[in-house]
Amino acid sequence: MTMLEVEDLEVYYDTERGAVKAVDGVSFRIEEGENVGVVGESGCGKSTLAKAIIGILPKNGYINGGSIYFDGEDLTDLPEKRRRELRWDEISMIAQSAMNALDPVYTIREQILEAIEAHHPKMGRTESQERIDEMFDLVGLDRERQTDYPHQFSGGMRQRAMIAMALVLEPSLILADEPTTALDVIMQDQILKRINGIQQEVNSSMMVITHDVAVVAETCDRVVVMYAGEIAEEGPSEAIFQRPYHPYTIGLKSAFPNIQRSNQDLVSIGGHPPDLHDPPTGCRFAERCPLATRQCVEEDPPEVETGDLRSYCHHVDDVDSQLRPVADSAE
Template sequence: MTLLTIDGLQMYYRSEDGYVRAADDINLELERGQTLGLVGESGSGKTTIARSIIRLLPDNAEVVDGSIDFDGTEITDLTDRELRNQIRWQEVSMIPQNAMNGFDPVYTVGQQIVQVIRHHEDGVSKADAKERARALFDELGIDPDRVDDYPHQFSGGMAQRAMIALALCLEPRLILADEPTTALDVVIQDRILDTIKEMQAEYDSAMILITHDISVVSETSDRIAVCYGGRIVEQADAATIIKNPRHPYTLGLRNAFPDIGDSNDELISIPGTPPELVDPGEGCRFAPRCPFAEEECWEVTPEPEEYDDGHIVECHRADEADELRPLAEQRETWMGEEKPETAPIQGGDD
């Protein structure tokens, strides 16, 4: 059963130069208990999409168009008060990128968990709420007595687990995990991801996992959506995205996924930088970096096309994926001539 439906979302940031189209015509569905991985480079729109769901956005952000339906509730119609009391934390919680920035440094971690519980649940005493916090700590492998410690007294991995406790204290139906393992070593990363998945399964919660690392979502997600330039350029089940991607950007991301079975396998980076999102013009936003771009790619914005069951791609050359995949695995393909700076993607009329 569908829990979340995002339809035609356009979330822009106002700037001195005009609107920054950070999330441009986003369409997603998330089933109950499902994990969706949002993957892409920094600035691709991943976090903007997630934060739009609970409207945790800066003052210059504006939902220009589209809808966000959470189990029958239209999020864009809710007031800030309704969001705070009905949706945030109780129904949808967030694990931020940096746990230390997510906690208030002047309160103990336990006090902050108690505050969240008592704000959303009537009749819960401080003692009962604290006992729930202690139980969560114990379940997450943290000494329950640490609930009386301040955030700065926690290591990076422990602070991240404490943030998971805060995010799950009300057993939300949707968890937004924004780069939850950033800046942690690989062993701790693995433990944190395992912990999140275990707790998610226990509470039957859905999750949107945001990361730049395609290997992370390949292991943890049921479905993957690839973000680039404020758009979702490809989405499908995890196995399809890893084994049979159709968009050149996804092919490029897959090159950065090391093969432990081949020690001689070289990682191949995608040359160039992400596009400017103020007045991006017509055409595919990946065209300036794409080794397979043709004239149509520069001039016409690709429409989403569905291949097989639920495999949706925005690319003019998606039909040729079988021929392009082996070429994309060659370093020479990506190291060819640079795209002209005067290409149509750099400007254009709306």
């Protein structure tokens, strides 16, 4: 069953210089129980996509077009009351900046308790408290710190508190935006395993935004590669990591540290992504692409399917002969 279906989504920000087209025609699905990774360079629209789904865009952000169906219900056009019902209980988000997601005037315990009571008014105090204790244990926070205020926590502790809050009601869809960046490696691993464990228990789906390839390789069934507000390529994790077809993914792949060999040098793709106020016509990656031709600059890239991969590129057929030998020998 499809849990989330995003169709031709456009999310823009109003600025003094005009609209920033942060998400510009994005379509993808997440099936029930599936983990989908979203990767791409800084500024390509990953957080914007997550914020649009859960409905927490900043004031100058708006959905310009398209739809977001969650379990059959369009989230782009939802009354505030219904949105609050879904939040935490059905869809929860582990945000990139934990400080902004927690309310500074309430203790951590009060906030989690409030979320539980709002959605499960019949659950007794004892059971609610048990759940909070369980979550604190799970994310490795001392139970005695429940009565602290967010500012009394370190960045890593706040992130853990938010993970506790995001999981406590066992939502159907978890949006995780760089869920573990403020944590050390051992904690990252532990928390991700626990998130996956909970997920399997309740068959929830997850969208994970991360720069960390190891996280994607370990936890995601599928990967969406974004470039400058659009999807460049999408498919099963294995195919994306082992045999991608979009020149951008191939560039990223050699930019990512090798999953097996940990101390390989980072090689980044030369150049910068385009300005999203006024994105170029044709393929947005053309300026940085080793295979780019005039057609790439003039015409939007077609959607090309290779096995389970979906790639938006004019030159998918040239990748094997022209790009792969180079990329492979660079490994």
